[in-house]
Amino acid sequence: IFNVPLNNTLAAVDPASANGGAVWATYLRDWVMWNHVRxxxxxxxxxxxxxxWR
Structure with missing residues (x-):
């Protein structure tokens, strides 16, 4: 539900671009939050x- 859009956004960004670092930081923050939820x-x-069971 949440990982696929995050992965798609990350895949669409050039890691060497100026925006790449910002996208990665947002991705990491959101991914960690949803990993905790899971x-x-x-x-x-x-x-x-x-x-x-008891």
Whole structure:
């Protein structure tokens, strides 16, 4: 949902351009945030599974 648009934006930018650094910084910030969301969601899902299993 979020990674594909981020990857497409990053792929469209020339890394040697002046804008490349800004795009990379935005990409990294957003990717890390959504990676944390995915990690927390997986932990919550595991906790729900364990509670339901008991």
């Amino acid at each position: 990690t927390i969601t997986a932990i919550v899902a595991l906790a729900c599974f364990i509670v339901a």
